[in-house]
Amino acid sequence: MDKFTTLESTCIPLPLQDVDTDQIIPARFLKATTRDGFGDNLFRDWRYSQNGQANPEFILNKGLSGEILVAGRNFGCGSSREHAAWAIYDYGIKVVISSFFADIFKNNALNNGLLPVQVSDEFLEILFKEIEKDPDTKVIVSLENEIIKIKDSDYQEEFEINEYKKYCLTNGYDDIDFLISKKKAIGEFETSR
Amino acid sequence: MQPKTLFDKIWDNHVVHSIENGPQVVYIDRHFIHEVTSPQAFAGLKKRGVSVFRPSQTIATADHNVPTKDQHLPIKDALSKHQVDTLITNCKEFGVELYGLGHPYQGIVHVIGPELGITQPGMTIVCGDSHTSTHGAFGNIAFGIGTSEVEQVLATQCVLQNKPKTMKIEVNGSLKNGVVSKDIILYVISQLSTSGGTGHFIEFCGSAITSLSMEARMTICNMSIEMGARGGLIAPDKTTFEYLQNRPFAPKGSDWEKKLKEWASLKTDKSAKFDQEYYFKADDIEPMITYGTNPGMGIGITEKIPSLNGDASIKKSLEYMDLSGGSQLLGKKIDYVFIGSCTNSRIEDLRLVAELVKGKTKASHVNAMIIPGSKQVEKQAIEEGLDKILQEAGFELRQSGCSACLGMNEDKVPKGKYCVSTSNRNFEGRQGPGARTMLASPLTAAASALTGHITDVREMLN
Ligand code: SF4
Numbered sequence: 001m002d003k004f005t006t007l008e009s010t011c012i013p014l015p016l017q018d019v020d021t022d023q024i025i026p027a028r029f030l031k032a033t034t035r036d037g038f039g040d041n042l043f044r045d046w047r048y049s050q051n052g053q054a055n056p057e058f059i060l061n062k063g064l065s066g067e068i069l070v071a072g073r074n075f076g077c078g079s080s081r082e083h084a085a086w087a088i089y090d091y092g093i094k095v096v097i098s099s100f101f102a103d104i105f106k107n108n109a110l111n112n113g114l115l116p117v118q119v120s121d122e123f124l125e126i127l128f129k130e131i132e133k134d135p136d137t138k139v140i141v142s143l144e145n146e147i148i149k150i151k152d153s154d155y156q157e158e159f160e161i162n163e164y165k166k167y168c169l170t171n172g173y174d175d176i177d178f179l180i181s182k183k184k185a186i187g188e189f190e191t192s193r
Numbered sequence: 194m195q196p197k198t199l200f201d202k203i204w205d206n207h208v209v210h211s212i213e214n215g216p217q218v219v220y221i222d223r224h225f226i227h228e229v230t231s232p233q234a235f236a237g238l239k240k241r242g243v244s245v246f247r248p249s250q251t252i253a254t255a256d257h258n259v260p261t262k263d264q265h266l267p268i269k270d271a272l273s274k275h276q277v278d279t280l281i282t283n284c285k286e287f288g289v290e291l292y293g294l295g296h297p298y299q300g301i302v303h304v305i306g307p308e309l310g311i312t313q314p315g316m317t318i319v320c321g322d323s324h325t326s327t328h329g330a331f332g333n334i335a336f337g338i339g340t341s342e343v344e345q346v347l348a349t350q351c352v353l354q355n356k357p358k359t360m361k362i363e364v365n366g367s368l369k370n371g372v373v374s375k376d377i378i379l380y381v382i383s384q385l386s387t388s389g390g391t392g393h394f395i396e397f398c399g400s401a402i403t404s405l406s407m408e409a410r411m412t413i414c415n416m417s418i419e420m421g422a423r424g425g426l427i428a429p430d431k432t433t434f435e436y437l438q439n440r441p442f443a444p445k446g447s448d449w450e451k452k453l454k455e456w457a458s459l460k461t462d463k464s465a466k467f468d469q470e471y472y473f474k475a476d477d478i479e480p481m482i483t484y485g486t487n488p489g490m491g492i493g494i495t496e497k498i499p500s501l502n503g504d505a506s507i508k509k510s511l512e513y514m515d516l517s518g519g520s521q522l523l524g525k526k527i528d529y530v531f532i533g534s535c536t537n538s539r540i541e542d543l544r545l546v547a548e549l550v551k552g553k554t555k556a557s558h559v560n561a562m563i564i565p566g567s568k569q570v571e572k573q574a575i576e577e578g579l580d581k582i583l584q585e586a587g588f589e590l591r592q593s594g595c596s597a598c599l600g601m602n603e604d605k606v607p608k609g610k611y612c613v614s615t616s617n618r619n620f621e622g623r624q625g626p627g628a629r630t631m632l633a634s635p636l637t638a639a640a641s642a643l644t645g646h647i648t649d650v651r652e653m654l655n
Pocket residue numbers: 256257301302303322324534535536594595598599616617
């Protein structure tokens with residue numbers, strides 16, 4: 001897993017609520033047996049028409065760049081497919097900002113070095129407005145200080161992240177490394193039951 | 194001792210280690226895997242040079258991708274075939290039991306676990322699939338995980354998790370005629386929204402729940418995830434034990450007696466506190482149907498679609514469905530009916546449908562598919578002669594798998610077509626690009642197939 005400390009970037013706004021994992025990556029693209037290449041089909045059915053033409057209305061086709069995705073409430077609801085987190089990360093996004101994340105999506109994101117930043121509804125609204133006014137608006141995310149800030153403005157907010165997860169992200173450390181180091185204790189737990 | 198909820202009791206029983214200010218290492222009793230979310234996990238194991246820690250607690254099946262016709266023939270879609278073949282190779286290499294295509298136990302992972310008696314009270318169960326919550330109907334902690342976590346469980350039989358909060362949903366009273374468990378859960382989700390349960394594990398209780406069969410309870414727990422909850426569970430009782438007895442993997446003889454005693458104690462203590470509590474009345478519920486593109490957008494079948502309130506997400510949703518606020522769904526012409534998925538594809542569902550459609554014929558413009566949840570359900574349906582009744586009514590009984598629930602195989606609903614579906618998700622494109630899904634109970638789906646439009650099944654029952 002890649003390390004994450006701070007990020008300063010422009011944003012890609014997606015002001016919709018309840019964006020579900022079937023939109024992030026439709027099921028018919030889940031047939032791969034590796035983790036790579038899912039970014040090409042990120043938001044596939046919003047991004048392209050059925051015959052593969054780019055939909056000029058969709059935000060990813062508007063020539064914006066940025067490593068931060070900003071989305072409405074309840075982002076990532078639906079299926080447990082980790083492919084959703086892989087697709088976002090593979091596309092080049094490092095941070096997703098929303099006022100609410102679905103549980104499994106949040107875990108999956110964190111397990112892949114993608115940082116979900118939960119902000120207040122008010123902050124989210126301000127951020128959408130600022131981006132609408134100026135698409136070059138930059139956001140600074142500091143994992144170390146757990147602070148998110150709209151650059152060159154007074155808007156900033158603290159966000160929360162589990163201490164253990166923060167440690168994993170800043171060190172590029174996987175849960176699985178930790179669990180494997182606990183195998184002896186797991187064996188003892190089994191015999192004690 | 195402090196009073197505890199059932200969830201807390203089972204969870205605490207499985208904690209191997211707690212990280213300070215962090216997640217807990219939770220031991221997993223049963224791990225189900227399938228072709229879609231496991232290949233990258235096995236690849237990870239290979240890369241690390243790690244074996245499967247407890248292969249005997251790992252059960253595999255092929256369900257998401259498989260065709261529902263001519264299952265004895267090689268899979269036509271090359272990518273699907275590759276994924277299913279990869280599962281076969283991985284299971285062989287790592288010593289995991291596979292109920293693959295052609296095996297009498299094959300089926301949707303959440304249908305076969307319970308019917309084989311692998312799913313039992315008091316356990317922790319995971320699978321790389323969100324509807325793992327289904328298994329909670331047996332009084333256990335069952336939840337969906339991502340592929341990185343599948344790899345964790347394969348490698349260590351444990352998963353790192355933050356303990357969820359607890360929620361109680363109590364439904365009391367008796368259901369009206371024509372109202373079934375699918376309607377209860379669609380109703381509850383419509384009241385609490387698709388994020389109402391986020392961060393929580395739900396215990397369902399109350400007389401309307403305990404009077405349900407195991408199949409009907411599974412439908413409820415299955416869809417607890419659609420409220421955003423990590424999972425749902427129902428305390429085990431006589432109904433649970435009777436269902437499990439003599440199932441292939443249920444304990445036998447003196448083991449059974451021992452387990453029964455243990456299981457009987459799996460209850461929430463009287464004065465235990467939940468973080469959230471909700472109460473509903475069964476007789477407030479009528480047959481439910483969804484009009485939008487998430488499972489929380491449901492209404493009673495005679496109600497009107499709520500009017501727009503300027504919300505961009507709702508507007509987008511209604512545009513996608515080509516429906517307008519303030520109108521009724523009742524009488525709306527439909528094109529497809531899909532009866533299947535881990536929500537409603539068990540033998541009881543098929544019996545309900547067969548009973549309703551017996552001696553009648555479906556509307557000629559409707560394409561009606563019935564996909565049994567497992568090979569065993571398929572076999573039993575044929576043994577009971579349900580296949581003939583269904584066929585005579587114009588319903589096609591196919592072979593088991595996830596099918597049009599998510600359209601990974603060739604069973605899809607075409608663009609712009611309306612499908613009344615007994616599955617659990619009506620997301621945009623879920624049943625195929627541009628497909629318009631309306632979630633309902635098997636009874637409502639079957640009744641609508643007969644008339645060719647959205648129908649209140651109660652009119653057929655009276
Ligand atoms: S039937 Fe549908 S919801 Fe159930 S496991 Fe299969 S794809 Fe998932």
